[in-house]
Amino acid sequence: MSTGQQTEHELYRSEPAVYVYEAPVRIWHWVNALCITVLCVTGYFIGSPLPTMPGEASDHFLMGYIRFAHFAAGYVLAIGFLYRILWAFLGNHHARQLFVVPITNLNWWKGVMHEAKWYAFLTKEPHKYVGHNPLALLFMHVMLVWGTVFMIFTGFALYGEGTGMGSWQFEWFSSWIIPLFGQSQDVHTWHHLIMWVIICFIIMHVYVAIREDIMSRQSMVSTMISGWRTFKDNRAVDDED
Amino acid sequence: MTETFYEVMRRQGITRRSFMKYCSLTATALGLGPAFVPKIAHAMETKPRIPILWLHGLECTCCSESFIRSAHPLAKDVILSMVSLDYDDTIMAAAGHQAEAIIEETIEKYNGNYILAVEGNPPLNQDGMSCIIGGKPFLDQLTHAAEHCKAIISWGSCASYGCVQAAAPNPTQATPVHKVIHNKPIIKVPGCPPIAEVMTAVVTYILTFERMPELDRQGRPKMFYSQRIHDKCYRRPHFDAGQFVESWDDEAARKGYCLYKMGCKGPTTYNACSTIRWNEGTSFPIQAGHGCIGCSEDGFWDKGSWYARLTDIPQFGVEANADKVGATAAAVVGTATAAHIAASAVKRAMQKDAQPGSQKGDE
Numbered sequence: 001m002s003t004g005q006q007t008e009h010e011l012y013r014s015e016p017a018v019y020v021y022e023a024p025v026r027i028w029h030w031v032n033a034l035c036i037t038v039l040c041v042t043g044y045f046i047g048s049p050l051p052t053m054p055g056e057a058s059d060h061f062l063m064g065y066i067r068f069a070h071f072a073a074g075y076v077l078a079i080g081f082l083y084r085i086l087w088a089f090l091g092n093h094h095a096r097q098l099f100v101v102p103i104t105n106l107n108w109w110k111g112v113m114h115e116a117k118w119y120a121f122l123t124k125e126p127h128k129y130v131g132h133n134p135l136a137l138l139f140m141h142v143m144l145v146w147g148t149v150f151m152i153f154t155g156f157a158l159y160g161e162g163t164g165m166g167s168w169q170f171e172w173f174s175s176w177i178i179p180l181f182g183q184s185q186d187v188h189t190w191h192h193l194i195m196w197v198i199i200c201f202i203i204m205h206v207y208v209a210i211r212e213d214i215m216s217r218q219s220m221v222s223t224m225i226s227g228w229r230t231f232k233d234n235r236a237v238d239d240e241d
Numbered sequence: 242m243t244e245t246f247y248e249v250m251r252r253q254g255i256t257r258r259s260f261m262k263y264c265s266l267t268a269t270a271l272g273l274g275p276a277f278v279p280k281i282a283h284a285m286e287t288k289p290r291i292p293i294l295w296l297h298g299l300e301c302t303c304c305s306e307s308f309i310r311s312a313h314p315l316a317k318d319v320i321l322s323m324v325s326l327d328y329d330d331t332i333m334a335a336a337g338h339q340a341e342a343i344i345e346e347t348i349e350k351y352n353g354n355y356i357l358a359v360e361g362n363p364p365l366n367q368d369g370m371s372c373i374i375g376g377k378p379f380l381d382q383l384t385h386a387a388e389h390c391k392a393i394i395s396w397g398s399c400a401s402y403g404c405v406q407a408a409a410p411n412p413t414q415a416t417p418v419h420k421v422i423h424n425k426p427i428i429k430v431p432g433c434p435p436i437a438e439v440m441t442a443v444v445t446y447i448l449t450f451e452r453m454p455e456l457d458r459q460g461r462p463k464m465f466y467s468q469r470i471h472d473k474c475y476r477r478p479h480f481d482a483g484q485f486v487e488s489w490d491d492e493a494a495r496k497g498y499c500l501y502k503m504g505c506k507g508p509t510t511y512n513a514c515s516t517i518r519w520n521e522g523t524s525f526p527i528q529a530g531h532g533c534i535g536c537s538e539d540g541f542w543d544k545g546s547w548y549a550r551l552t553d554i555p556q557f558g559v560e561a562n563a564d565k566v567g568a569t570a571a572a573v574v575g576t577a578t579a580a581h582i583a584a585s586a587v588k589r590a591m592q593k594d595a596q597p598g599s600q601k602g603d604e
Binding site: 044053057164176 | 457458459463467468469472478479480481482483484485486487493498501502506508509510511535538539540541544550551552554562563564566567568570571574575578581582584585588589
């Protein structure tokens with residue numbers, strides 16, 4: 001980095017901004033975040049219930065309400081996910097990025113390596129991206145997209161056990177997913193384990209979003225609120241398309 | 242030719258007159274007209290009782306023990322009147338070569354028309370030497386009898402899934418029936434043991450309608466295995482209310498609260514215990530104050546403690562449940578994140594020190 005040149009540029013800097021996340025994507029992001037929070041909390045308490053309630057059974061419905069919140073949030077998450085897939089077709093090209101990982105593109109893999117080095121403090125500067133950086137895309141695609149798909153399928157399979165044979169939830173999900181895992185107990189266990197995968201993802205996701213905002217060359221957190229990506233320098237971006 | 246139902250009834254001292262009365266009563270009970278009386282009588286006079294071969298592999302005979310305690314119908318009625326139980330080494334009078342000869346006789350006489358009931362399963366390791374019947378590995382007897390049968394009933398979790406002898410590390414490689422016999426219809430009646438009435442009902446259904454009951458994807462009769470214990474449990478209101486037994490001797494246990502926290506497997510177990518119950522409908526495990534252990538589910542011996550709600554997951558040779566594994570992973574990620582934050586802050590501070598001029602212009 002030559003400091004002199006940069007300063008000269010930045011004197012005349014007119015920060016270009018790009019409209020990346022359209023309103024439907026932003027709404028989905030925050031609704032999804034809320035759903036995941038509700039699902040993790042209620043899901044945890046379904047597996048390890050709160051201390052026992054005193055009095056008559058007819059006076060309480062605690063487990064019922066916790067399960068209701070879980071199922072309701074699950075439905076919202078699933079419908080939101082379908083809506084997000086639909087928006088990948090209807091929205092701008094950034095809306096598609098989450099679902100299409102260019103795994104055959106060698107340059108993209110170089111980008112992954114570069115970002116990994118940036119996070120390992122092995123390189124001075126990250127690349128500059130309008131969309132998701134390659135490492136972010138890789139993690140979001142694997143852990144969030146496929147994690148969500150897994151949770152929706154196993155979640156409906158478990159839900160279908162309650163709605164019973166003949167219900168669409170049972171026919172579409174439980175009838176083949178339960179035998180696939182062997183029995184219901186293993187489906188519960190995997191549903192539980194992937195929840196923790198998603199929790200790990202959230203820890204990294206929140207940290208990285210804030211860190212990128214502070215230390216990288218483009219805006220991050222504010223972009224998911226306003227939709228606009230702003231930049232801290234006006235050199236060329238690395239994912240021009 | 243095996244005996245018909247009529248011949249069996251006559252042999253048991255029922256007169257022709259009583260038999261005809263029975264036929265007219267049956268017709269009335271089924272809402273059929275008087276014209277059906279001779280038809281029923283004709284069917285009873287001509288329909289031969291279905292021969293059954295009941296083989297025993299690696300098992301504990303709990304299925305047989307359960308079967309003979311059936312109350313509706315009584316096991317004696319099933320064995321003596323309804324089916325022709327040609328071979329069952331536990332309850333048959335014959336022994337030794339005489340008994341083994343009956344198998345050959347039945348196979349020859351009713352080729353393709355008998356039902357093969359299997360209790361237990363064949364071990365495949367050591368050339369099947371862990372289970373020897375009449376000097377030969379059980380696997381030989383099973384495949385031979387299966388070759389000529391009409392259909393197979395897999396009694397209990399042994400025949401259906403493997404059960405205890407197939408639990409890890411399964412040294413004899415005990416293998417459920419459907420993994421060695423592929424070309425015959427198989428009804429699984431899992432449970433350790435299955436409920437007595439479920440066993441006799443499956444037999445009765447096949448005899449009465451001369452076809453298999455409707456099965457689910459795993460091959461279990463839908464009429465008994467389509468719902469979980471949890472779905473029809475009489476303690477379910479306590480579950481929904483959030484009222485749980487926390488330890489075996491607490492007030493909640495005495496009040497009969499939900500056993501979910503004590504590791505009850507009712508929510509993951511498909512069986513009819515909470516509706517049909519056991520011993521003439523007297524009770525079932527949950528009613529007796531102990532959680533369901535999930536005995537009718539695949540691999541129930543290998544899913545960790547019967548007294549823990551969350552399944553044990555063996556990893557690196559140490560057992561922990563999903564929450565422990567997950568929370569550990571989350572803690573590692575959290576710690577790594579914190580370390581990364583610190584490193585990032587240091588790096589930023591160092592950059593600021595190194596480039597004071599540029600940083601001023603930047604911010």
